[in-house]
Amino acid sequence: MTSADPATAGVTATLPSLTARHPRVPAARLLAELVPPRHFAHESFDTYQPDPEHPAQQRALDRLREVAEELARPARGGGAWWRRRAAASVPAVYLDGGFGVGKTHLLASLAHAVGLQRTTYGTFVELTHLVGALGFAATVDALGERRLLCIDEFELDDPGDTVMMSRLLRELTDRGVAIAATSNTLPGSLGEGRFAAEDFLREIQALADRFEVLRIDGEDHRHRTVTTHAATLDADDVRAVVAARDDATLDDFDTLLGHLADVHPSRYGALLDGIDLVGLTGVHRVARQDVALRLVVLVDRLYDRDVPVALAGEATSDAAAGADLFTDEMLAGGYRKKYYRALSRLGALAAEGAELAAASR
Structure with a gap:
């Protein structure tokens, strides 16, 4: 140096x-900072404008509104059997699409609709760092108190982190926490295209059956x-x-x-x-x-x-x-x-x- x-x-x-x-x-601050970034602090489903030439955008918007409504309902009580049944049916959605089609906008809108006090929102990297700072068990306990976990820019470039995140998702869904994730993408000019849903589902194989893939087609609305x-x-x-x-x-x-x-x-x-x-x-x-x-x-x-x-x-x-x-x-x-x-x-x-x-x- x-x-x-x-x-x-x-x-x-x-x-x-x-x-x-x-x-x-x-730890309390680390958790409190896991909210949508400043760019999306005021976005909502109402501010997302689907492109009529790409109906998948409207379908994704409608489905996420349904997920928000489902998560807004009070959780039912009951014994361990009922909790296991409820956890098995908890929503888990993956937003699959190219760069600039509004995946992060929709993810942030879902977080706002469910409520930031009931949602953890972070990038894949932020969540792996949280585990590093708090420890795995403490992270599961903390995030397990929330109703929804939003993961922006899910990454597969580090096998160890991917295995750890897959385990974290399994532990949280078993506790009834809903999951929503987007992929990390780059503009098409780099030749990277879309982070394929098939890759995501393969790497979280133990949870693949729980995830619903919402494919979002369209052009990069930022045109950059x-x-x-x-x-x-x-x-x-x-x-x-x-x-x-x-x-x-x-x-x-x-x-x-x-x-x-x-x-x-x-x-x-x-x-x-x-x-x-x-x-x-x-x-x-x-x-x-x-x-x-x-x-x-x-x-x-x-x-x-x-x-x-x-x-x-x-x-x-x-x-x-x-x-x-x-x-x-x-x-x-x-x-x-x-x-x-x-x-x-x-x-x-x-x-x-x-x-x-x-x-x-």
């Missing part, structure tokens, strides 16, 4: 930084391509825009990556408390996969919280632009979906950061 950029040493000593933060997050080139700035511009704000942080890239290794990923959200702009200098290609995966998690938390990022490359203004942030081997390997998602999200956040820097000049 290289040392901090000497040009930023004096500034980083006087400006707030993420590396100075060591959040301690109680993946942004893999982040807008990079001069280091002085990054320092200036951070210094002009009281809700911003400035960090050397390598120093921050080292700090992330000492903070549990479940606390990366808390690391960003009160921060509305993150400045990074000395950004360069990440060579180690463990480091890169931690960076992906941080980018996801930045994106969930709509926090712009102002980036300065290590040597030239475009040294760390786009796909150069990860190695070719990473972008072709088993975690490529994570990396391309991070590049797309970081590109969008860096564009916002560049606009803020330009406005502050």
